[in-house]
Amino acid sequence: MQKRTKWRVKSPNxxxxxxxxxxxxxxxxxxxxxxxxxxxxxxxxxxxxxSELDTLFSPWLMKDMDKAVQRILAAKNRKESILVYGDYDxxxxxxxxxxxxxxxxxxxxxxxxxxxRLEEGxxxxxxxxxxxxxxxxxxxxxxDCGISGYQEVARAKDLHLDVVVTDHHEPPLLLPEAVAxxxxxxxxxxxxxxxxxxxxxxxxxxxxxxQQAGIGPKEWEEYLDLVCLGTVADIxxxxxxxRIIVKHGLPRMVGNNRPGLQALIKISGIKxxxxxxxxxxxxxxxxxxxxxxxxxxxxxxxxxxxxxxxxAEKMAEALNKGNxxxxxxxAKVLAQALEMVEADPELAQDKxxxxxxxxxxxxVIGIVASRLADRFYRPVFMISLEDGKGKGSARSIPGFNxxxxxxxxxxxxxxxxxHAMAAGFSIDxxxxxxxxxxxxxxxxxxxxxxxxxxxxxxxxxxxxxQLSMDTVQELDQLSPFGHxxxxxxxxxxxxxxxxCREVGKNGGHLKMRVREDQVVLDGIGFNLASYSEMLxxxxxxxxxxxxxxxxxxxRSSVQLEVxxxxxxxxxxxxxxxxxxxxxxxxxxxxxxxxxxxxxxNSPVPVGFFEFFNHREQEAFQVSRGEVSGRxxxxxxxxxxxxxxxGRVLAGAESSLILVESTSEVFQIAALLGAEEGFRSQxxxxxxxxxxxxxxxxxxxxxxxxxxxxxxxxxxxxxxKAMDFxxxxxxxxxxxxxxxxxxxxxGKKAVLLGxxxxxxxxxxxIKALAPDRQGLGEWFxxxxxxxxxxxxxxxxxxxxxxxxxxxxxxxxxxxVDLVFTVFQELGLMEYRKQENDYYFRVHAGVRTELQKSPTxxxxxxxxxxxxxxxxxxxxxxxxxxxxxxx
Numbered sequence: 001m002q003k004r005t006k007w008r009v010k011s012p013n014x015x016x017x018x019x020x021x022x023x024x025x026x027x028x029x030x031x032x033x034x035x036x037x038x039x040x041x042x043x044x045x046x047x048x049x050x051s052e053l054d055t056l057f058s059p060w061l062m063k064d065m066d067k068a069v070q071r072i073l074a075a076k077n078r079k080e081s082i083l084v085y086g087d088y089d090x091x092x093x094x095x096x097x098x099x100x101x102x103x104x105x106x107x108x109x110x111x112x113x114x115x116x117r118l119e120e121g122x123x124x125x126x127x128x129x130x131x132x133x134x135x136x137x138x139x140x141x142x143x144d145c146g147i148s149g150y151q152e153v154a155r156a157k158d159l160h161l162d163v164v165v166t167d168h169h170e171p172p173l174l175l176p177e178a179v180a181x182x183x184x185x186x187x188x189x190x191x192x193x194x195x196x197x198x199x200x201x202x203x204x205x206x207x208x209x210x211q212q213a214g215i216g217p218k219e220w221e222e223y224l225d226l227v228c229l230g231t232v233a234d235i236x237x238x239x240x241x242x243r244i245i246v247k248h249g250l251p252r253m254v255g256n257n258r259p260g261l262q263a264l265i266k267i268s269g270i271k272x273x274x275x276x277x278x279x280x281x282x283x284x285x286x287x288x289x290x291x292x293x294x295x296x297x298x299x300x301x302x303x304x305x306x307x308x309x310x311x312a313e314k315m316a317e318a319l320n321k322g323n324x325x326x327x328x329x330x331a332k333v334l335a336q337a338l339e340m341v342e343a344d345p346e347l348a349q350d351k352x353x354x355x356x357x358x359x360x361x362x363x364v365i366g367i368v369a370s371r372l373a374d375r376f377y378r379p380v381f382m383i384s385l386e387d388g389k390g391k392g393s394a395r396s397i398p399g400f401n402x403x404x405x406x407x408x409x410x411x412x413x414x415x416x417x418x419h420a421m422a423a424g425f426s427i428d429x430x431x432x433x434x435x436x437x438x439x440x441x442x443x444x445x446x447x448x449x450x451x452x453x454x455x456x457x458x459x460x461x462x463x464x465x466q467l468s469m470d471t472v473q474e475l476d477q478l479s480p481f482g483h484x485x486x487x488x489x490x491x492x493x494x495x496x497x498x499x500c501r502e503v504g505k506n507g508g509h510l511k512m513r514v515r516e517d518q519v520v521l522d523g524i525g526f527n528l529a530s531y532s533e534m535l536x537x538x539x540x541x542x543x544x545x546x547x548x549x550x551x552x553x554x555r556s557s558v559q560l561e562v563x564x565x566x567x568x569x570x571x572x573x574x575x576x577x578x579x580x581x582x583x584x585x586x587x588x589x590x591x592x593x594x595x596x597x598x599x600x601n602s603p604v605p606v607g608f609f610e611f612f613n614h615r616e617q618e619a620f621q622v623s624r625g626e627v628s629g630r631x632x633x634x635x636x637x638x639x640x641x642x643x644x645x646g647r648v649l650a651g652a653e654s655s656l657i658l659v660e661s662t663s664e665v666f667q668i669a670a671l672l673g674a675e676e677g678f679r680s681q682x683x684x685x686x687x688x689x690x691x692x693x694x695x696x697x698x699x700x701x702x703x704x705x706x707x708x709x710x711x712x713x714x715x716x717x718x719x720k721a722m723d724f725x726x727x728x729x730x731x732x733x734x735x736x737x738x739x740x741x742x743x744x745x746g747k748k749a750v751l752l753g754x755x756x757x758x759x760x761x762x763x764x765i766k767a768l769a770p771d772r773q774g775l776g777e778w779f780x781x782x783x784x785x786x787x788x789x790x791x792x793x794x795x796x797x798x799x800x801x802x803x804x805x806x807x808x809x810x811x812x813x814x815v816d817l818v819f820t821v822f823q824e825l826g827l828m829e830y831r832k833q834e835n836d837y838y839f840r841v842h843a844g845v846r847t848e849l850q851k852s853p854t855x856x857x858x859x860x861x862x863x864x865x866x867x868x869x870x871x872x873x874x875x876x877x878x879x880x881x882x883x884x885x
Contacts, residue, residue, distance in 0.1 A: 005564060007544060007571050009458045009491060010036045015592060016670050018599045019663050020045055025804070027471050029460060033478060033488050036459050037239075040670040042760070043642055049477055051244045053221065057639050059208040062201075063189035068141075068164045068180035069208045075139045076108045076213075083137045084112040085124065086301070087144040087198065088292030090285045093300040094230030095143035095166075095199035098223045100305065102206040106213045111137075114297040117363055122417070122424055124152035133159040141205075142166055144198025147183050148417045150176045166201045168236075169417055170403050192643040193241045199230030200245060224249040225256055226304065232277050233285035235422075238482030246277065246480050253280075260303035263316035264288070277482045287316075290323035293363030330364040334371055337382070341372075351443040351452065352400075354436035356383035356390060356429070366393035366422070373397060377454045379405075379443070381436075385429055392425045394418070399451040400443065409438045456564060458491040458544055461571075464519040467558050472547045487546050492516060494540045494568055502529050510535075514543070514560060522550065525562040534565060542566045584680055584705055587696050591684050592669055594662075597835050598688050600796060600812030602663035605764055606687065606712040607734025608861060630743065632877040636754025641730065642671065648728060648750050649678070649708065656724040657710045658742045660731035660753075660761075662686040668710045668730065681707035685715050713738045726750055732757040733872060734765075734865045739880075755873055763809030765865050769858035770818060772849060774806050778818055779827065783841050790841045799837070817854060824852040 013035050020031040023042055039045050047055060059065050075082055082103060086096030096112050103110040113128060123145045129152060132140060139162045146153070146165035153163050153176035163178040171186050182201060184191040196204070206220050228249020231242050238246060253261065254272040265275070268283040291300040299315060306312040337355050341348050347355075353372060360368075365382035372380040373395040379402065383390040396402040401420040406413065412435040416425035427435060467490075481487040498520065499513040510525040510532065523545065525531070535541065543565050550559035594602070638644045649655055649672075659665055665686045672678040683697050683706045694716075700706050709724070713733075727746030732753035733739040743749055770778065781802055785792035796812055803810040803818075819830045819837060825847045830839035849855050872880070 005454050005456045007458055007491065007564075007566065008455050009461055009571065012460065013670060015594055015599060016040065016666050018596055019602060019666055022599075022800075023603060023663070024049070026477075027474055029462065029466065029471060029490075030474050030477065033459050033475065035670070037478075037485060038674065040674070041642060041664075041667040044671075047240070048243070051247050053244065053248055056241055056244060057192055059204040059211075061639060062182055062184055062191040062204055063186055064180035064182050065204070065208050068166070068182050068205060069212050071139065071162060071164055071179045072103070072108070072141070072209060073106075073212060076103075076106060079109060080138045081136050082108050082110040082139045082141065083132050084110060085128070085140050085142045085145070086112060086114050086297075087122065088114050088117045088297035089144070090233035090288045090300070091198045091230045092144040093288055093292070093297055094226045094233075094304065095197075095202040096301050097304040098199060098206060098226050099141060099143055099202050100301070101223065102209060102220070105219075106209060106215065112298075112301055114292070114301060116296055117292050124149035124156075126152055126155045129156050129159060129161060133161050138162060139164065143202050144168065146176065146178070147171050147181070148176075148415070150174050152176070153178050166198070166205055168196050168198045168201050170419055172417075192640040195237045195239065195242060197227075197231045197234040197236045197242065199227050199234075200236075200242065203227045203245070221248075225252040225258070225261065228253065229261075229280055229284060229288075232280040232482060233289070235281075235483045237484035238277070238480065239484050243480065243485060246482070250275065250277070250280075250480060258304065258306075259309045259312035260306040260315065263306075263309070263312040264303065264319070266313075267316040267320045277480045281482075286326070287319045287323045290326045291319055293322075293326050293361075293367075326364060326367075329361045330367050333360045333364055334368050336360070337368055337372060341376075350378075350436070350440050351447045352379045352381065352436075352439045354381040354383070354432065354439060356385055356432050358385040360384040362391045362393075365391075366395070366424075369393050369395040378447070378452060381425075381439070383427065383432060388429045390427045390429055390432060392427060394423045394425065396421045397451070398455075400446055405439060405442050405446075408442050409435055412438065456544055457486075457489065459488050461491045461493060464492055464495070464514070464516040464521055467519075467521070467547050469549065469556065469558060472549055472558050475547065489544055489546055489563060491542065491544050491571060493542045493571060495543055496540055497523075497535050500532065500535050502532060510562070512562070514562075521558055521560055523560040523562050528562060528565070531565050534567075538567065540568050542568055542571050584683060584700060587683055587693065587700065588669065588673065588679065591689060591693050591697075592666060592673075594666075594688060597796070597812075599663075600800060602666070603661055603764065603809070603811045604813045605660040605731075605734050605761070606662075606714060607660065607738040607865070608768060609714070630746075630881060631748040632881060633748065633750045634877045636751050636873070638752065638754070641752040641754075641756070644752055645671075645728065645730060648726070648752075652726045654707050654724045654726075655709075656727045656742075656745050657708065658713055658727060658729050658731065658745075659710060660734070661712060662688060664731060665710050665712060672708065672710070678708060681705070683709050685709065685711040687712060713742050723747075729753055732761050732869055734761070734868065736868055739872070751877070758869065758873065760809070761869060762866075763807070765809070765862050767803070767807035767809040767811070767814050768817075768865075769855075769862040770807060770814070775818065775821070775849070777806065778803070779822065782822075782828070782839060786839075786841050790843060792839050792841065794837050794839075796835045796837065817858060820854045821849075821852045821858075824854055825849070 012032055016035055017028050017031045020034060021028045024045055034045055039048050084096050084099045086092040096114065100110055100112050115125060115128060124142065140156060141164045143166055145167060147167035147169050156163050164180045165176055165178045166182045168183060168185065171183055175181055182205060184194045184196055203223060206223065210220050224245060228246045231245055236242055254275055264284055264287060268287060270279045270283050288300045291297045299319065303312060303315040303319065306315060336357065336359065340355055353376065362384035365384050369380040369382040377397055379394065379396040379400050381392055381394045383392040394402050402423045403419050406416045406423060406425060410416065412427060412431045414426040416423060418424055475488050478488060496515045497512050498515050501511050503509050503511045508527055508529050510528045512523045514521050514523045544563045545560040548559050548561060549556055635644050657668060659668055665684050669684050672682055683700060685697060724746040726748040727742055728750040729742065730752050782792060785794050796815060799815045800810065800812055803814055822828045823830055826842060826845050828839050828841045830837055
């Protein structure tokens with residue numbers, strides 16, 4: 001049943017790669033790796049590479065956060081007894097610990113409860129709530145559970161128990177009628193990031209509580225170590241806020257003042273200098289999880305709350321023994337499950353494996369399901385039976401959404417919950433056969449042969465010569481690595497393995513030296529000894545690897561951790577877009593292709609040109625129609641304009657997205673083009689677009705096929721064809737006329753660009769008019785490029801790099817502007833030929849900058865743009881509609 005892995009090399013995006021590489025000053029390889037991880041815009045890239053704590057979203061953006069905080073603070077003031085009700089996995093254990101510590105810090109009377117996996121099962125249960133009420137508890141706060149507890153919360157009401165739900169699982173149709181339901185995945189929750197772990201949602205609650213309670217603005221950061229551990233353990237996407245939490249939480253795990261955490265690290269045999277996401281996921285998490293799988297998960301919370309070193313070490317030892325017991329039980333259940341599949345040919349052919357037995361420990365079936373899903377590469381449902389009832393755990397593969405599949409089969413299930421890749425459920429034993437049949441029917445269409453083939457995704461095919469020390473070290477900016485943010489896997493074709501030997505225990509690994517042309521690098525292949533014969537009989541091979549820096553005896557060098565080998569010729573590109581797109585997608589593909597030299601000017605805001613080329617401006621004239629009656633939606637202070645853009649588009653029949661530059665057209669087109677629903681309805685316009693493509697675009701507009709047009713301002717397209725339901729200002733406009741020209745193209749205006757864009761816009765405006773000192777440095781560079789006769793030559797790429805050191809917002813057009821100023825002042829003559837400038841410097845000339853019309857124009861434009869943007873930021877929507885100047 002095991003299949004050979006198919007390599008999928010992600011299709012490069014040369015234009016966007018060039019834009020990100022230039023704007024971020026990173027290597028093309030790193031730029032492409034960002035694109036491969038769904039990072040298409042400079043906003044996203046700067047957020048990702050910066051990952052600062054102050055970029056976390058406000059907790060008040062989460063639905064019901066205000067209600068939750070008010071109720072908890074009221075309980076504090078009235079000295080009510082609070083119970084934190086958590087889940088028995090690491091996410092629930094760490095989330096419970098965080099909330100208990102935080103509530104105690106603000107003066108609450110608080111205790112905690114973790115249900116026993118085997119005796120009470122997942123989530124809220126009525127017996128536990130009845131005990132809590134009898135003990136005088138009046139407020140229950142859930143962590144990592146509760147979203148599916150409609151009946152249990154109703155029972156709590158009868159018991160005069162208030163419930164605040166904090167969860168991160170998919171909400172069912174019927175939500176619990178709690179005092180507050182805090183879950184970012186609720187359809188009407190405006191929180192921009194939806195993939196927080198349960199402990200992450202608990203942290204947002206702590207942030208809100210601390211703000212209202214007057215606790216220091218950074219005091220919540222003391223819990224980042226615990227939140228990091230729970231986030232990694234729950235295998236949520238390590239992107240956006242999750243990545244920030246883990247990036248800042250990892251360093252806090254070493255040498256912190258939590259005796260329990262330090263004891264757990266010690267018993268796991270993890271060294272402080274090597275502590276990373278892998279060590280958390282495979283070292284610490286299984287030991288904490290063992291408490292819930294094999295016994296009482298409350299021991300995990302006790303350990304993390306422990307203040308005494310000796311007590312912590314005793315508890316860590318107990319958890320370690322529980323983990324060893326779990327490993328033995330798991331191995332036995334795995335062996336029995338494999339025997340079951342091998343003994344039943346019909347079962348072995350199922351696209352979804354549904355296995356059940358009365359001999360299986362319910363605490364390990366989730367792990368075994370994961371092992372089987374990896375081994376057979378198909379979804380697996382494992383069910384532990386007792387007295388005619390089954391407790392189940394499921395794991396999936398990419399392309400098969402477990403939660404949605406279970407919704408379609410819910411008439412067979414008693415309870416279920418989870419997400420796309422992992423879920424839990426309960427089922428009557430006599431319904432399992434029908435459930436298996438229905439689940440496999442549901443999988444027939446979704447699980448094609450291609451989706452049932454395991455893949456190894458390669459970020460790019462490279463030459464070994466590209467892997468310099470600087471480039472490989474730069475790739476570490478992508479860390480920490482984890483789910484949805486894997487370490488970079490690269491490929492090299494037709495390499496030669498010039499040395500190879502088996503190393504390690506039982507000779508299971510390969511140590512090698514690999515050569516391509518004149519470059520030779522060391523390589524290590526863990527568990528790849530089975531390839532020895534292939535390497536001995538093939539002169540050349542294709543290989544997939546992760547590059548890293550190896551330090552040995554004080555010497556650093558590039559090393560390749562080889563993942564797999566293939567025979568030459570087996571590797572093919574797996575395109576993101578259809579191989580032969582038609583209609584709108586064909587137009588989009590042809591439109592998003594610009595030569596590198598034209599991309600040099602792509603960051604220049606089109607709004608600048610209103611002041612520069614009046615002939616061009618006249619070509620873009622549109623009637624100054626009435627705009628006072630327009631509806632205006634103001635998101636200028638929104639926390640994430642990229643996330644807001646998706647929400648705004650989802651609610652409209654047709655949209656014109658106005659962006660500041662050609663560069664931004666490519667970014668937004670790539671962002672939206674990643675969504676199939678958008679891609680087939682989208683087109684783009686920018687000033688460099690070829691005339692034939694403009695004609696095709698006009699035709700599609702007239703046929704009403706374009707539902708989303710991404711465009712710079714001042715478009716020459718027929719204005720009648722641009723009568724969109726809404727016009728979205730993604731950028732911060734640079735001029736009054738730019739704004740009001742765009743405003744007339746839609747029935748409704750949505751403002752996304754605002755204060756957050758002032759800094760980047762300011763850099764571009766500053767580069768538009770270099771000051772006297774900057775021009776002096778520039779002239780000195782050119783003079784040093786000259787021969788004795790005063791003649792020189794310089795390439796535009798070199799000049800752009802120099803200009804960007806002083807003016808990060810500079811583009812190729814800035815270089816043209818500076819040469820023009822110098823020529824107008826009589827300091828030099830120049831001509832441009834393709835990508836090179838030829839110039840002659842005139843020695844001894846003395847003049848004043850104000851004698852250059854271009855310099856004066858640049859100063860005027862800079863001041864006009866700055867003034868308008870200040871007015872735009874300060875104005876209310878009503879003022880913007882009235883003030884047309």
